Structure formats: structure tokens, C-alpha cells
Amino acid sequence: MTGPGVEETAVRERIADLESRFGAPADAGNPLNTERFFAADTGRRLLSDAERMLDDFGP
Numbered sequence: 001m002t003g004p005g006v007e008e009t010a011v012r013e014r015i016a017d018l019e020s021r022f023g024a025p026a027d028a029g030n031p032l033n034t035e036r037f038f039a040a041d042t043g044r045r046l047l048s049d050a051e052r053m054l055d056d057f058g059p
Contacts, residue, residue, distance in 0.1 A: 017057070018057060021053050021056075022053070032047070032049055032050055032053065036049070037050070
């Protein structure tokens with residue numbers, strides 16, 4: 001049996017990078033914490049810090 005293929009490894013690395021960029025959701029000092037996401041969602045607005053992070057992350 002072989003390990004994950006090159007594509008799967010790349011996907012796993014990309015997911016880990018994205019999770020790292022979001023940071024700890026319960027950390028009050030994290031600009032992308034859960035409380036800020038809920039506040040943005042409740043106000044029906046986008047979270048600008050998250051938009052910037054995703055823009056930097058790329059396609």
C-alpha cells in the first residue's frame with residue numbers, strides 16, 4: 001500500500017496553510033475569531049480581515 005499521492009499531499013498542505021491563517025477561533029486577540037465572524041454574519045456584512053486573508057491566500 002502506498003501513501004498519499006502528490007496531489008493529495010498538496011491539498012493537505014494547502015488546507016493546513018488556510019487553517020493556520022484563520023488562527024485559533026476562540027482567541028480574543030485573533031481578528032478572525034468566532035465572535036467577529038458571528039458579529040459580521042449577524043450584521044449581514046463581510047469580515048474585511050477575512051477577505052484580505054483569503055485574497056492573500058489566493059485561488
